[in-house]
Amino acid sequence: MSSEQPAAVRRGALVTGLLVCAGISVALGVYGRLHSPSYGSLPSFGFSSTATFKAWVGSVVLALAAAQLVTALWLYGRLPGAPPAPRRLGLVHRGTGYTAFVLSLPVAALCLYGFGFAPEPFSARTLVHSLAGCAFYGAFAAKVLLVHTRNLPRWALPLAGSLVLTTVVLAWLTSAWWLFSTTGLHR
Structure with a gap:
């Protein structure tokens, strides 16, 4: 095996992850x-509505995304003051990610089906929300693909996870936080 092949494999995995991310995000946006x-x-x-x-439900997804961040930092020894990660923490990390993804599906379906992508009248908030929502599913798919890829650069997986977290936070800020701050907390 030549020394060029591992670099080519890494580039191919990264390009594939980027294409999957972009493809899913664009497809959802076009549908919406x-x-x-x-x-x-x-x-x-x-x-009530x-x-x-x-x-x-979006707030629960945000809390699970925060748990994903904490468990990822702990798993990789980057959580200050934490003891070594227990063996089963990987299961907790995957379980919170899976649960967040599954809970996000009805929210996204209701958004895309009920509102579409950046509905009229135009507002920056709904455009950012639409972009973040579509990007979340692309980033999630890319992260799952990268998790199962060997020999990636050390920055690739944390970057994908950060993109997933950022899109969740943006989607939540432009929807749930906006709703709670304008109409208050209610059932």
Whole structure:
């Protein structure tokens, strides 16, 4: 095996991850833009409104994303003052990530189906929310792909995880936090 192959394999994995991220993000955005939104017929699942359901479930996703950050830092020995990571922490990390992803699906479906991508009238908040929401699924797919790839540069996986976390925070700030700060906390 030549010394060029590992570098080529690393570049290929990174390019593939980037293409998967971009492809999924763009596909969701295009669907959201071309789809005719129908917010009025969406379920609220026992909450006072669909928006309230999305805000509360989105808040749980944000909390799980924070748990992902803490467990990742702990797993890689980057959590200040923490003892060595227990053997089962990897399971906790994967479990919180899986749960966050699954809980995000109905929120995203309601957003895309009910509002579409950056609905009219235009606002910077809804554009940022739409971009962050679409980018989250692309970043998540790329992170999962990179987790299962060997010989990556040390910065690749933390960068992918940071992108996932950043998109969750942006989506939450432009939706749940906005709703809670304008209408208050309610069920």
